[in-house]
Amino acid sequence: MKKIAIIGGGIVGATAAYLLSKQADYSVCLFDDEQGQATKAAAGIISPWLSKRRNQRWYTLAKDGAVFISQLAKETHMQSDTYIQSGTIITRKSKESLDELESLAQDRKKEAPLMGKIKRVTSDEIKQKIPLVTANLQGIYVSGGARIDGQKFVTHLLRLSEQNGVQVKHEKVALVDDQTIQFNGHLVHFDDIFLCAGHGINDLLAPLNYEVKVYPQKGQLIELRVPAYPDDRVSPVLMPESEKDFMPVGNGQLIIGATHENGPGTDLTFTQEAFQELLASAQRIDNHLSENDLVANRVGTRSFSDDFSPFFGRLPGSKHILVASGLGSSGLTTGPIVAKLVTSLLEHDDGFSNYQKPITTYISKKG
Ligand SMILES: Cc1cc2nc3c(=O)[nH]c(=O)nc-3n(C[C@H](O)[C@H](O)[C@H](O)COP(=O)(O)OP(=O)(O)OC[C@H]3O[C@@H](n4cnc5c(N)ncnc54)[C@H](O)[C@@H]3O)c2cc1C
Known part of the structure; x- marks a missing residue:
């Protein structure tokens, strides 16, 4: 069984935890320090179709994202105070x-x-x-x-994940290398680590000498x-x-x-x-x-990010770290599908070029 760490318990992390919890091959631990989480503060509008944005990749992601949320709501029996058309x-x-x-x-x-x-x-x-x-x-x-209620959406998915065996820890963590996490004085080894910590990705990747263009x-x-x-x-x-x-x-x-x-x-x-x-x-x-x-x-x-687009996938130069960040002002809409795409990388590689520019546009190794 593969040990997976998820760092970040917003809409991306909670959806990733839920999706992985349905598969017997993974043992999952999610860490979240609940600092300024965008998901809990968000308005919750899921309506990307008439946006003024003309970024075709973003639009495709948001359009498919709206469909995936409706499927997730149905599959997990969300109440109308959590997701409603x-x-x-x-x-x-x-x-x-x-x-x-x-x-x-x-x-x-x-x-x-x-x-x-x-x-x-x-x-x-x-x-x-x-x-x-x-x-x-x-x-x-x-x-x-x-519209969704971000806080209720996350609570609902994390409850189901915990029922399926996911451990949720309310801790701030740091990366030591691409398979080791430090928290509360402990060092813990994982097979793979998914960073979905919003702009916190900058601090997490700094010790590994990466520059991330996210603000x-x-x-x-x-x-x-x-x-x-x-x-x-x-x-x-x-x-x-x-x-x-x-x-x-x-x-x-x-x-x-x-x-x-x-x-x-x-x-x-x-x-x-x-x-x-x-x-x-x-x-x-x-x-x-x-x-x-x-x-x-x-x-x-x-x-x-610089072009207001989300970026996600395998961290350039790492075999074990997956990332998702830069979801901007439409991340409740794109977050769940981003989680689905990134967790699929544990099975097979893909650059998702229909949904985003190459990830090296946003993340690079310094020096
Ligand atoms: C006011 C507001 C209104 C919005 N309205 C909408 C809307 O109507 N529709 C829409 O689609 N989107 C909306 N958004 C955008 C959307 O909320 C975000 O894009 C989305 O929630 C981002 O999800 P995330 O999981 O990437 O990050 P977050 O929800 O920010 O979660 C990241 C988590 O990682 C944790 N973390 C960071 N570093 C560490 C660490 N070292 N250790 C442990 N945990 C860590 C943080 O504490 C946080 O809880 C809105 C955002 C805001 C702020």
């Missing part, structure tokens, strides 16, 4: 932009049946679907858009109380043009997010500036909201 509404201010978006949606649907029904929605129709909205908006409704980005979001909103109503996620995403998630709760702050990087302080920016955006959509509606905030650290 709530639908998504993306708005545009001008008729020309809306026409363009609708034609992109129809085109993309040919290869993405998960998108489901596509419909142009008027201001009244948006207000019917999301009664909180007071602004006059127009957009495209995509019925297959989904931390701070993301903040707020949860507002909307008590008058019915508990059992499933509303689409609203992605209003030039505003923050607006997500009624049931239980009288509304999520508004998120900020993208490169300067503060790993700082996890919730700031008044972010609160005011997020609230002001939310108020332009629902003019009843006020400061008093704040119930919670979330702050996490995304990892991003």
